Amino acid sequence: MNLLVASLAVLVTLPSIILGGPVRLEVFDVDLVSEKDCYNNSLTLHVASSSIDRGFVESQTVKCLNIEHGQITYVTQGAFDEVPNLTYLSLEGNRITPRDLFSFGGLKSIRTLILSNQVNQYDGKELVIQGVYPQLRYLDLRNNSINSVRSLADNPFPVLKHLDLSMNRIVYFDFANLLPSTLSHLYLNRNSISRFSGQKFSNLMVLSLDGNNIDSIGDVYYGLNLTGARNLKSLSVGSNRIAALSKQAFKDNVNLQYLNLSSNSLSSLHSDTLESLQMSLQVLVLDGNSFDDIPISTIMNLTTLSMNCNGMKHLTVNPLLNMPYLKKLYLGGNTITDINSFAFRFQTRLEELYLNDNNLTYLQDQWADYMSSLRLLDLSGNRFELLDSLLKSPVAPIREIYFDRNPLKYINAAAFKAIPENATIHLQENPNRIVGSCRPTTPSVATEWPSTTGTWSPTSGRPWEWDSTSGSPWYSTSRGWWNHYKKMSTENLSS
Ligand SMILES: *[C@@H]1O[C@H](CO)[C@@H](O)[C@H](O)[C@H]1NC(C)=O
Ligand SMILES: *[C@@H]1O[C@H](CO)[C@@H](O)[C@H](O)[C@H]1NC(C)=O
Ligand SMILES: *[C@@H]1O[C@H](CO)[C@@H](O)[C@H](O)[C@H]1NC(C)=O
Ligand SMILES: *[C@@H]1O[C@H](CO)[C@@H](O)[C@H](O)[C@H]1NC(C)=O
Ligand SMILES: *[C@@H]1O[C@H](CO)[C@@H](O)[C@H](O)[C@H]1NC(C)=O
Ligand SMILES: *[C@@H]1O[C@H](CO)[C@@H](O)[C@H](O)[C@H]1NC(C)=O
Ligand SMILES: *[C@@H]1O[C@H](CO)[C@@H](O)[C@H](O)[C@H]1NC(C)=O
Ligand SMILES: *[C@@H]1O[C@H](CO)[C@@H](O)[C@H](O)[C@H]1NC(C)=O
Numbered sequence: 001m002n003l004l005v006a007s008l009a010v011l012v013t014l015p016s017i018i019l020g021g022p023v024r025l026e027v028f029d030v031d032l033v034s035e036k037d038c039y040n041n042s043l044t045l046h047v048a049s050s051s052i053d054r055g056f057v058e059s060q061t062v063k064c065l066n067i068e069h070g071q072i073t074y075v076t077q078g079a080f081d082e083v084p085n086l087t088y089l090s091l092e093g094n095r096i097t098p099r100d101l102f103s104f105g106g107l108k109s110i111r112t113l114i115l116s117n118q119v120n121q122y123d124g125k126e127l128v129i130q131g132v133y134p135q136l137r138y139l140d141l142r143n144n145s146i147n148s149v150r151s152l153a154d155n156p157f158p159v160l161k162h163l164d165l166s167m168n169r170i171v172y173f174d175f176a177n178l179l180p181s182t183l184s185h186l187y188l189n190r191n192s193i194s195r196f197s198g199q200k201f202s203n204l205m206v207l208s209l210d211g212n213n214i215d216s217i218g219d220v221y222y223g224l225n226l227t228g229a230r231n232l233k234s235l236s237v238g239s240n241r242i243a244a245l246s247k248q249a250f251k252d253n254v255n256l257q258y259l260n261l262s263s264n265s266l267s268s269l270h271s272d273t274l275e276s277l278q279m280s281l282q283v284l285v286l287d288g289n290s291f292d293d294i295p296i297s298t299i300m301n302l303t304t305l306s307m308n309c310n311g312m313k314h315l316t317v318n319p320l321l322n323m324p325y326l327k328k329l330y331l332g333g334n335t336i337t338d339i340n341s342f343a344f345r346f347q348t349r350l351e352e353l354y355l356n357d358n359n360l361t362y363l364q365d366q367w368a369d370y371m372s373s374l375r376l377l378d379l380s381g382n383r384f385e386l387l388d389s390l391l392k393s394p395v396a397p398i399r400e401i402y403f404d405r406n407p408l409k410y411i412n413a414a415a416f417k418a419i420p421e422n423a424t425i426h427l428q429e430n431p432n433r434i435v436g437s438c439r440p441t442t443p444s445v446a447t448e449w450p451s452t453t454g455t456w457s458p459t460s461g462r463p464w465e466w467d468s469t470s471g472s473p474w475y476s477t478s479r480g481w482w483n484h485y486k487k488m489s490t491e492n493l494s495s
Helices: 271-275 413-418 478-494
Strands: 003-007 042-047 064-066 088-090 112-114 125-129 138-140 146-151 162-164 185-187 206-208 234-236 258-260 283-285 304-306 328-330 352-354 376-378 400-402 424-426 437-440 464-467
Touching: none
Parallel strands: 042 064, 064 088, 088 112, 112 138, 125 146, 138 162, 162 185, 185 206, 206 234, 234 258, 258 283, 283 304, 304 328, 328 352, 352 376, 376 400, 400 424
Antiparallel strands: 003 042, 437 464
């Protein structure tokens, strides 16, 4: 066996979950192997051969083993028997097929196991779990072409907390019986799942199902059933096919703090749907849907609402009345042309207001008078030709006003008097400031729409998503894209 002990390396194993976009929520962490555990006790191996045999490494002290990005296709059963204190193992980026991913057999002391990104070009393969992993807390199986899961043991991971099966080819999540009720973090992004029931997972805190095929949420058989998930704190079901939510969708999720429903086809929310979330919900993300209004019709304790890339044209009287604690509001990438002077009447706690990339040409005199906590106002990417009185309110402690990407022709002298002391007005686009842009969802998803169950319709569809990684002004690039795309997807649908 050809192996080279290249270096003793420190492994940093604290995962951080970045929820992307301008909205972030703290991570509900689990007790994983920490950097300290691996410190001075880890080994990084560069293995040139295609297999790892029994006894290839022997050590009582090594706790962390890193054997990544090699040519390994097979690990012999018992290969890690001579590393009895192994708590962390990464075999990321090798060439092991799903059938052989657990061929080393049970590992008594392992707590963290990283088996993601195997280089293989299969259509979809069965994952076979061999052995029992009595201490395993964290398992990463991302991006492995897995389409189903089978285990030789009944309960292979009795204390598993964190499981990531994102970017696989799972259509049926029918292996819940192999997972323990200790599971608190479950990531199933970018599969093809249309049904999921939280029944077994009473301890689930974080569930992420972005980029699947879910079309409903509620006490349903076909769809996402969250009945009984009382501990759920964070739920993300972006980029699915949800056109409506049942009144009972979240009835048991009374601890939900973060809800991301972006890039679906929603155009309304029933007040009963949100009732159970009144106290708990802090962050609601509805980017890239079809709302033409702010849909919160029940009093909520939200601090952040994000509705970028919807179809809002006007902000009328008091649309935010039910959110007295709101601190951040994102309304970028709509086509808002006018704002009623009472629109923000009760937003005394609002600190950041994003109205970028809309169709605004003017603002009413008193529009900002009540926002006595406003610190940041983003008006970039609109149609203002004149900079006059942005804010009349003398109370606003505003510091930053973004006014770039407007066809500005004049600055009115009165504007200077009305600008709050200490405020900076940015007139030039800053490439380092990520504002995001609306972009169409990937056409590959669109081509699947007509062939599936048929609840998606081109008129209710909303092929937008919020892209926070792109800094380019959406009006000059993505809008052209969008028109092109709209045409294309309509053609696809009718053929
Ligand atoms: C790692 O080893 C160095 C040198 O032997 C020692 O000074 C340090 O305290 C050790 N760190 C830990 C966390 O054990
Ligand atoms: C390794 O594990 C054995 C028993 O499993 C234990 O006796 C020993 O102290 C451990 N060594 C270290 C360095 O943790
Ligand atoms: C998936 O894994 C392959 C093979 O390691 C890698 O080339 C690719 O970048 C991975 N994809 C993602 C999205 O991480
Ligand atoms: C939804 O889940 C609950 C509890 O997990 C279960 O009792 C109920 O039967 C499920 N509903 C449907 C329609 O399958
Ligand atoms: C919401 O989910 C989408 C996936 O559909 C993701 O791309 C986006 O970053 C999330 N947004 C926020 C604000 O967390
Ligand atoms: C609502 O939020 C406010 C401020 O965040 C807090 O003071 C209040 O206690 C919350 N109300 C409930 C019922 O949670
Ligand atoms: C934006 O405003 C311009 C002029 O004010 C108008 O011609 C255009 O139709 C508006 N666009 C939308 C999408 O409302
Ligand atoms: C502006 O900044 C100065 C110095 O930091 C401070 O003393 C003053 O109170 C500020 N004014 C307002 C209106 O916040």
